[in-house]
Amino acid sequence: MSYAERYRQALLAALSAIDVTKVEEAVEWFRQARQEDRQIFVCGNGGSAATASHFTTDMVKGASYGRPQRFRILALTDSLPTVTAYANDVSYEAVFVEQLRNFARPGDLVMGISGSGNSPNVLRAIEYANAVGCRTIGLTGRDGGQLARLAQLVIHVPEPHMGRIEDAHLVVCHMIAYRFMDEP
Numbered sequence: 001m002s003y004a005e006r007y008r009q010a011l012l013a014a015l016s017a018i019d020v021t022k023v024e025e026a027v028e029w030f031r032q033a034r035q036e037d038r039q040i041f042v043c044g045n046g047g048s049a050a051t052a053s054h055f056t057t058d059m060v061k062g063a064s065y066g067r068p069q070r071f072r073i074l075a076l077t078d079s080l081p082t083v084t085a086y087a088n089d090v091s092y093e094a095v096f097v098e099q100l101r102n103f104a105r106p107g108d109l110v111m112g113i114s115g116s117g118n119s120p121n122v123l124r125a126i127e128y129a130n131a132v133g134c135r136t137i138g139l140t141g142r143d144g145g146q147l148a149r150l151a152q153l154v155i156h157v158p159e160p161h162m163g164r165i166e167d168a169h170l171v172v173c174h175m176i177a178y179r180f181m182d183e184p
Helices: 003-016 020-035 047-062 080-089 097-103 120-131 162-181
Strands: 039-044 072-075 109-114 135-141 153-157
Touching (some): 003 162, 020 039, 020 109, 020 135, 020 153, 020 162, 039 047, 039 120, 047 072, 047 162, 080 097, 097 120, 120 135, 135 162, 153 162
Parallel strands (some): 039 072, 039 109, 109 135, 135 153
16 A cells, blocks of 8 residues: 555545534534634644634634624634744744734634644633633644643644644534635
8 A cells, every 4th residue: 555545545544533513513612613703713832833724714804704794713823923923022932822812702613723732822822812701712733632621622734744644624614614614
């Protein structure tokens, strides 16, 4: 069997392990946030930062354009000057939580994406969000890490390979975003 076929088979197994009832619950949380005009924040590092940005674009444009209700969603990864200012002047652990201190309010929704489940800056953001009364979602991989214990709703990909974790996280994000895009 070729490497590509082995990768594909392992990815299909990782996708099959996702608890889709948790994804449906996340969809409802996003629906409620939209109905209640809540702010939504998404964060992650590396590939997960790219997933946060991609997901936010899907929700801002694809799930909102031309619709009477729109999602108020921001990727905390997308203001590079803000991220680098906090990383340089405070700490890398502060890059997301300090943005939430400016903008997050009780009832808002915060989603942290971390393949390992142990990214300190994502963990600080989720801790803060919980403390101020936000709803929190964690997309995790491997054994779930600390994020699986902190987030109120956890969508876990029980897979050791980071590439397949990131692939699966993007699929989960598409499941959420396209649920709204495919509505009449």
